[in-house]
Amino acid sequence: MSEIYVIHENPSWLAPLAEALSAEALPWTEWFMHNGSFDLAAPPPEGVFYNRMSASSHTRDHRFSAELTAGVLAWLKRWGRIVVNGPAALDLEISKVRQYAALEASGLRTPRTIMVAGRDQIVPAAFAHFAGEPVILKPNRGGKGLGVQLFHTLEGLKEHVESDSYIEPVDGIQLLQTYVRAPRPVVTRAEFTGRRFTYAVEVDTSEGFELCPADVCAIGELACPVGKVSGKPVHKFTIVEGIDARLRSQLEAFLERAGVDVAGIEFIIGEDGQPLVYDVNTNTNYNPEAEARAGIAGTPRSGMGALSAYLGRRLAEPRSRAA
Numbered sequence: 033m034s035e036i037y038v039i040h041e042n043p044s045w046l047a048p049l050a051e052a053l054s055a056e057a058l059p060w061t062e063w064f065m066h067n068g069s070f071d072l073a074a075p076p077p078e079g080v081f082y083n084r085m086s087a088s089s090h091t092r093d094h095r096f097s098a099e100l101t102a103g104v105l106a107w108l109k110r111w112g113r114i115v116v117n118g119p120a121a122l123d124l125e126i127s128k129v130r131q132y133a134a135l136e137a138s139g140l141r142t143p144r145t146i147m148v149a150g151r152d153q154i155v156p157a158a159f160a161h162f163a164g165e166p167v168i169l170k171p172n173r174g175g176k177g178l179g180v181q182l183f184h185t186l187e188g189l190k191e192h193v194e195s196d197s198y199i200e201p202v203d204g205i206q207l208l209q210t211y212v213r214a215p216r217p218v219v220t221r222a223e224f225t226g227r228r229f230t231y232a233v234e235v236d237t238s239e240g241f242e243l244c245p246a247d248v249c250a251i252g253e254l255a256c257p258v259g260k261v262s263g264k265p266v267h268k269f270t271i272v273e274g275i276d277a278r279l280r281s282q283l284e285a286f287l288e289r290a291g292v293d294v295a296g297i298e299f300i301i302g303e304d305g306q307p308l309v310y311d312v313n314t315n316t317n318y319n320p321e322a323e324a325r326a327g328i329a330g331t332p333r334s335g336m337g338a339l340s341a342y343l344g345r346r347l348a349e350p351r352s353r354a355a
C-alpha cells in the first residue's frame with residue numbers, strides 16, 4: 033500500500049505530526065534515519081517521502097544522519113518517488129551559507145555575514161570586518177539556536193574563541209554576522225506548507241536574543257509558554273495575522289525557486305524597516321501554546337493540520353502509486 037514515509041531522527045519532534053496524520057486517518061510510517069542498510073538497486077516502496085532531517089541531528093548523537101539522509105533522498109529521486117523537502121531542502125537545512133546564497137538570488141536580503149574556516153581565523157576576520165561593532169558568532173550548520181552568541185565587543189569574542197568553552201562547528205564553518213537591532217524587539221518566523229504561507233509567529237526577544245521561534249517551545253514545552261519581563265508575564269510566541277504582502281510573495285517565490293516544500297523562515301525587521309532573513313528551517317516545528325491562544329490548535333489552520341492535509345494531497349497524486 034502507498035503510504036507517507038516520515039524521514040527523521042528525533043522521536044520527540046515526531047509526536048505532534050503523528051497525532052495530526054492519525055487524525056486525518058492517513059497511512060504513514062517512520063524511517064528513523066540513524067543507521068540501517070539500503071539496497072540501491074532495489075526500488076523503494078510506493079508512497080510519499082517526507083524529509084524532516086534536522087540540522088541539529090549531530091547534537092543528539094546522530095552525527096551522520098544528515099549524510100545518510102542525503103544518500104537516501106538521492107536513491108528515492110532516482111526511482112522517481114515523490115519527495116517532500118527533497119535533496120535541495122536538505123542542502124539548505126545544513127548550511128546557512130547556502131541558504132543565504134539562495135535567498136539573495138531570490139532578491140531577499142540577509143544580514144552581512146563573513147564565512148570563516150579555522151578557529152584562528154575568527155578573531156582576525158572579526159577585526160577586519162566588524163571593528164567597533166557587536167557581532168554574532170553562529171555555526172553554519174545550526175539548529176535550535178545552539179552556539180549562536182552575541183558579542184558586544186571583539187575582545188569578548190576573542191576571549192570566547194580562546195576559551196575552553198569554544199565549540200568547533202560540526203562542518204568546520206563559523207559565521208560572523210551583523211547583529212540586527214530591531215526597533216521592535218521581535219523576530220518573526222513565517223511558516224510555509226506546500227510552498228504557500230500558512231501563518232507567522234512573532235517571538236518576543238526582549239529577554240534576550242538567543243531564542244529559537246519554534247524549537248525551544250514547540251514540543252511539550254508546556255513548561256515554558258509564558259516568560260516574565262520585570263515580573264510581568266509575557267507571551268513569547270504570538271501568531272500574527274499575516275506578514276507584509278510583498279515579503280510573503282518573495283518568500284514563496286524563494287521556496288519555489290529553491291525547491292523547498294515546507295519551511296519556517298525567520299526574519300528581523302531592521303532599523304531601516306526592511307526585513308533581513310537569517311534562517312531557513314526545513315524541519316519545522318510549531319508552537320502548540322501559541323496555536324491554542326490563536327484558536328487554531330487541532331484545526332486545518334494549525335501548522336501540523338496544514339502539513340498533514342498537504343501530505344494527504346500529495347499521497348492522492350497518481351504518481352505516488354505508480355510503479
Ligand SMILES: Nc1ncnc2c1ncn2[C@@H]1O[C@H](COP(=O)(O)OP(=O)(O)O)[C@@H](O)[C@H]1O
Nearest residue numbers: 143174175176177178180210211212241243311
Ligand atoms: N543577525 C542577527 N541579529 C539579531 N539576532 C539574531 C541574528 N541572528 C540570529 N539572531 C537570534 O538568534 C536566534 C538563533 O539564530 P538562528 O540564526 O536562527 O540559528 P539557528 O539555526 O540555530 O536557529 C534567532 O532566532 C534570533 O533570535
Ligand SMILES: [Mg+2]
Nearest residue numbers: 177244298311
Ligand atoms: Mg533559527
